[in-house]
Amino acid sequence: MTKGVLLYCFDTPEVSYSTITDRCISLIQRNLNLPVTVITDADTKGRIKSNCATRVIDVEKSNTKLTKPWYNLERHLAFDHSPYDRTAVMDVDYFCYSDKILRLLQSDNDFLVHKSAHEVLNMKEMRYDREAMLDLVWATVLIFDKTPRTRAIFDTVKLVKENYAHYCNLYRITYKNFRNDYAFAIALNQINGHREYDVIPDSIATVRADAEIIELKHNGAVIKYKDKIISLQDQDLHFLNKDIANV
Amino acid sequence: MNIDQLKEISKQSYDASLQKANALKKAESDQILVYNNRIFCADAETICFVRTVSEGRSSFFMLDRNSNPVEITDPTEFLDLLLQRNQSALNTYHQLYQNIKNRKV
Numbered sequence: 001m002t003k004g005v006l007l008y009c010f011d012t013p014e015v016s017y018s019t020i021t022d023r024c025i026s027l028i029q030r031n032l033n034l035p036v037t038v039i040t041d042a043d044t045k046g047r048i049k050s051n052c053a054t055r056v057i058d059v060e061k062s063n064t065k066l067t068k069p070w071y072n073l074e075r076h077l078a079f080d081h082s083p084y085d086r087t088a089v090m091d092v093d094y095f096c097y098s099d100k101i102l103r104l105l106q107s108d109n110d111f112l113v114h115k116s117a118h119e120v121l122n123m124k125e126m127r128y129d130r131e132a133m134l135d136l137v138w139a140t141v142l143i144f145d146k147t148p149r150t151r152a153i154f155d156t157v158k159l160v161k162e163n164y165a166h167y168c169n170l171y172r173i174t175y176k177n178f179r180n181d182y183a184f185a186i187a188l189n190q191i192n193g194h195r196e197y198d199v200i201p202d203s204i205a206t207v208r209a210d211a212e213i214i215e216l217k218h219n220g221a222v223i224k225y226k227d228k229i230i231s232l233q234d235q236d237l238h239f240l241n242k243d244i245a246n247v
Numbered sequence: 248m249n250i251d252q253l254k255e256i257s258k259q260s261y262d263a264s265l266q267k268a269n270a271l272k273k274a275e276s277d278q279i280l281v282y283n284n285r286i287f288c289a290d291a292e293t294i295c296f297v298r299t300v301s302e303g304r305s306s307f308f309m310l311d312r313n314s315n316p317v318e319i320t321d322p323t324e325f326l327d328l329l330l331q332r333n334q335s336a337l338n339t340y341h342q343l344y345q346n347i348k349n350r351k352v
Contacts, residue, residue: 203272
């Protein structure tokens with residue numbers, strides 16, 4: 001069975017995701033030692049310097065986040081894009097400072113996702129249970145096998161994406177821009193018969209968007225927020241602050 | 248002590264508490280163990296359960312972290328792996344905790 005990591009990377013006018021992707025890949029190679037395939041567009045491809053497989057697609061550029069371009073509409077195609085039997089799809093701003101994903105890939109759960117995340121600067125759980133009628137999942141990391149059931153999950157995400165306004169009404173989701181976290185939460189809810197499903201048992205350590213990244217090291221990061229400075233090492237981190245491209 | 252000194256102590260305590268909470272979250276992630284293709288947490292509860300239930304048994308059943316049943320056919324090996332991962336995670340947590348404590352002092 002082949003195993004590998006699938007990343008989506010599309011530079012925007014504001015953010016050099018290719019720079020972030022290079023950092024992400026160097027950590028994957030260091031801590032997971034897995035092959036990496038990057039799904040990208042023609043413009044971005046030349047800016048990715050890492051040793052990895054790439055596949056160029058025409059990216060759908062209609063979504064925004066806080067009025068800025070947000071190219072996040074391809075994740076539902078991961079089943080078709082992945083060349084691996086067992087795949088870890090990650091956001092490029094999820095930095096693997098540990099081997100946790102490698103351990104999880106050893107399980108035989110055909111689909112895994114995190115259901116909880118916390119902010120490292122205040123240790124509060126990031127909860128959205130008042131903003132929808134279903135539990136959010138974090139599509140930051142997805143682990144999946146290619147099975148008929150996981151195909152059904154991705155097909156449902158596609159269906160949700162195409163009818164997102166309807167599903168927002170149905171589940172009373174207040175956030176109206178397309179968001180993979182909700183799309184996968186809806187798909188998992190539906191495909192699992194509106195019952196519980198298997199999840200990754202820990203919480204994603206998340207660095208908030210307005211935190212300042214002082215230093216990125218080979219084994220962790222130094223982060224500043226207001227007058228607080230913390231140093232985190234050997235634990236996976238999800239950076240919401242896209243300035244990591246410039247650190 | 249004046250109010251500024253008291254505020255500084257309070258700030259240092261908050262920072263130490265934040266670092267400790269992050270270190271504990273890291274320890275929880277480090278305790279994730281996949282055995283027989285199922286996900287477990289190498290925490291004290293799991294270790295105690297495995298040690299207790301494996302006494303006098305060559306195999307037994309338990310639940311993984313997602314409440315799926317698993318048959319453990321080599322309790323000794325499983326317990327060894329749980330202890331290794333637990334102690335590795337807590338050793339790191341202990342080191343981080345000592346660093347935090349020393350900085351606070």
